[in-house]
Amino acid sequence: MSDIIIGIDLGTTNSEVAIVENGKVTVISEAGKKILPSFVGIDDKGEILVGETARNQYLIYPERTIKSIKRLMGQDAQVVMAGHHYTPQEISAIILKRLKTIAEQYVGQAISKAVITVPAYFSDAQRQATHEAGQIAGLDVVRMINEPTAAALVYGASQGEAKRMLVYDLGGGTFDVSVVNVQDGVVEVLSSHGDNHLGGDDFDQQIINHIQDHIREQHGMDISEHSKAMARITRAAENAKLVLSDEPYAQIEEEYLLEHEGAPIHLTLELARSDYEEMIDDYINATMDAVHIALKGAKLTVSDIDEIILVGGSTRTPCIRERLLDEFGFEPHGEVDPDLCVAMGAATQAAMINGQQIDTVLVDVTPYTYGTSAMGYLDGEPYPYQFVPVIHKNSVLPARKSEAFMTFQDGQREVRVSIYQGEDPDALNNIEIGEFMIEDLRDVPAGNIITLTLDLDLNGMLHVSAREKATGLEKSITINNAISRFETEALSHAKQRIDGLFGQKAGDETFSKPDSAAVAEARKLIKKAESLFETVSAEDKEDMVDLIETIASGIEDGDDNALQEPVARLNDIIYYLES
């Protein structure tokens, strides 16, 4: 049997892991929860926390807790957690490791391979960083696929007739829009566009600013230096946002937020949905502009679209649905949970790579133009940095393109090749993603031909080579953002460090600790209980979740005796439900 490959949605706010079993996709839940908040923390005993526990700790120890690390991926940044510095890759690796463990406990065997989703509009550097995070977590990242594409795969699989879909994916930190053609079992992305730094976190920030202004007016003080108070209003802002998805008004109340001149400050504030919508209006407009750019990229108009698919938690914002309804004239779809859809698509693609029979084939495109710079013209004037596109935006992956250039000086022995990502005719206005020198060229008059080849793989990562045509002299690189890049050695060092946090020996890859009979039985029971969740009443579900949590903590403590009672009770409930 081939190795299991899991599908992972590594999100800004939430992460999920899914797997295909017997042709069916399951998002794996832990203690009844399918969503793992993307929070990482270290508690006061030095233990590593991931998910809900870290999220709770954020309120008390913001300085020991990291949230929304995805926003820093691909940047040369470090974060401080409990006094230690970490790279974004390392923090992401901690989340991935947790997801890996959740999946291993579910299937009862070691897992070493994953398909990880990334925002379609993630740049080369951001993809590279995600790949490195996987390696640090001990996962072989067999493929990275784009989040909106993964979602389209889930919706596309069930389509009989040909359809054109618009995937609107607004997450915690990133926004993507893709136009997809689904026909004859092929999910074909026609175009993608987006924004790497636009999401629910920005909506929260608007509310946070509003609260800060309010406190400044009422009490004449700036609270941005008080990290605990800021953590509390951050959570309060997020909660208010969620309330406003369903209600016209939200009450923001935080008692004893902090003390000012000896008197406690209580925060009481009402926020109306209409005011909130005004705060985020610019962001929504930006997403609509991106929708039109994507349509144009696919050479389609609004009327060509048959369906809209909503992905990402932030699409629960009512005014987004209203705006899409206004623009397209029909209601967007959201049947598949927008929080789980992407992980399900990742698992589907994982199964496909693994050789399992899957009825849907994926064809994706790059959202960026890649090229180089050369002597040329800009606005009619000679200019040394004219952008020369080689692989165009919305080219199908994998893409391989060559372009010939000539040396412009007699006896020119070397050429500096810069690679850019962007659309501007002036290369310097685009993002430079790498450069290299070709040296030892022949001593010949100007006009020595150099062939530059760009290779964009299925992960959306770029490989570049250049060759002197006459001699075959070749130079090739994989574009890694030189700044954020880990050398192999640094990568294995990071892996040891993260393994250390989990209390594991470095390189200890085996799925150790075999389950006792009681634990194995308990796990099986949990799995069975969770499979019934869809059909049971809310009350029964609550009872079951409580029991599952008790059992899970018993398993964690290794206390088989503590399992007996809750296992028996859960067994009874299942027996009762099934009869």
Next chain:
Amino acid sequence: MTSPYQLLGVAEQSTDAEIKQAYLQRVKDNPPDRDQKRFQQIQQAFEAIKDGDSRLQYGLFHLPEADFDGLLDSAFGQASDFQPLSEDDFCKLLNAVPVEKALANALANKSS
């Protein structure tokens, strides 16, 4: 060398929809994840003939019989001074462009 029409298994008179369907069928049988080289051939073939414009361009400028680079190199190669092409080679270059046939095809497609 197989032409894009042969590779996709369609006739030169096929409609856009027929070509698209043949392409999707080929992709389904050869997903990019399984054999990238094969998939790229299919993709390139499709892009060469996917609509009227690209088919016209393919018909006009695709030069199946001539080693265009080779011929140009022998005329303008850097190793030596400029050397005019022989009469035979020049005709080869001209004949490689089947202008009349391509135009006739394009017109037939337009009117049908």
